[in-house]
Amino acid sequence: MRLLLILFLIVSCSKKDVRSSSLGTNPNEKTQFYFSTATSLTVEVAYESGHEPFAEGTTITQGGNTNSIWQILDENLNALFQGRSTLPVITVPKKLADMKEIPDQSKTSWTVSDIMSLASRYRTNQSTQTHTYFWVIFLGGHFNDGTQDLATTIGVSVGGTTVIAIFKDVVNSTGNNPGGIVPRYVEQSTIVHEIGHALGLVNNGLPMQESHQDDAHGHHCNNPNCVMYWLNEGKSDMIQFAIRMSTSGSVIMWDQKCLEDARKF
Numbered sequence: 001m002r003l004l005l006i007l008f009l010i011v012s013c014s015k016k017d018v019r020s021s022s023l024g025t026n027p028n029e030k031t032q033f034y035f036s037t038a039t040s041l042t043v044e045v046a047y048e049s050g051h052e053p054f055a056e057g058t059t060i061t062q063g064g065n066t067n068s069i070w071q072i073l074d075e076n077l078n079a080l081f082q083g084r085s086t087l088p089v090i091t092v093p094k095k096l097a098d099m100k101e102i103p104d105q106s107k108t109s110w111t112v113s114d115i116m117s118l119a120s121r122y123r124t125n126q127s128t129q130t131h132t133y134f135w136v137i138f139l140g141g142h143f144n145d146g147t148q149d150l151a152t153t154i155g156v157s158v159g160g161t162t163v164i165a166i167f168k169d170v171v172n173s174t175g176n177n178p179g180g181i182v183p184r185y186v187e188q189s190t191i192v193h194e195i196g197h198a199l200g201l202v203n204n205g206l207p208m209q210e211s212h213q214d215d216a217h218g219h220h221c222n223n224p225n226c227v228m229y230w231l232n233e234g235k236s237d238m239i240q241f242a243i244r245m246s247t248s249g250s251v252i253m254w255d256q257k258c259l260e261d262a263r264k265f
């Protein structure tokens with residue numbers, strides 16, 4: 001999946017740039033705080049009109065049950081905390097009605113400060129030491145890294161915050177059919193990947209239990225079968241990945257080493 005690979009590379013670069021600024025001013029959004037002390041973890045989703053996420057119209061089948069595709073994010077977040085004595089309460093919206101529609105901003109280009117000022121206007125909750133809130137915003141247009149628009153960036157995680165932006169037009173462009181299986185899984189796996197960075201993977205706040213950082217590519221995992229890998233081997237492999245997950249009964253995208261970093265923190 002060519003677009004996805006480019007995304008992973010660019011995200012690590014943009015994260016680095018963002019981190020050197022002072023955008024993340026809420027001390028409770030530092031990984032080390034919220035990850036170890038959170039008793040609840042809530043994902044809030046918002047979208048510009050006309051750029052809504054795939055929701056109840058797109059489902060996955062698991063053990064005979066039909067679930068919203070957002071079950072993928074839900075299960076991947078839950079997997080990170082397995083084995084702890086107290087599990088945080090994880091809340092992920094499954095229906096469009098549980099996500100917040102905001103007016104179309106009619107912007108073709110979004111810098112990090114544009115994204116953060118939108119967050120300050122529309123975000124409802126801020127993280128505290130015990131309650132972590134992620135804010136995932138679906139936008140039209142493209143990410144701008146401060147010098148240029150990046151036509152193939154699907155998502156960004158703003159360093160030092162729990163704000164994640166997904167560029168819906170780019171998601172749709174990853175398949176011949178905008179509502180097809182590839183864009184759907186690209187969307188979910190991008191959110192899982194970006195929340196992984198925000199939670200501290202790989203070696204981005206969460207110490208590694210065993211060495212598995214792909215040093216040449218920033219905070220990414222060296223396992224090609226892990227969602228935190230910086231690239232996949234092309235579109236046909238991504239389709240195979242999607243089919244494998246849809247039939248395997250498991251939708252967990254992290255590999256064991258990423259899971260261990262989270263579970264042992």
Ligand SMILES: [Zn+2]
Nearest residue numbers: 008011012197
């Ligand atoms: Zn990444």
Ligand SMILES: [Zn+2]
Nearest residue numbers: 221226255258
């Ligand atoms: Zn991994």
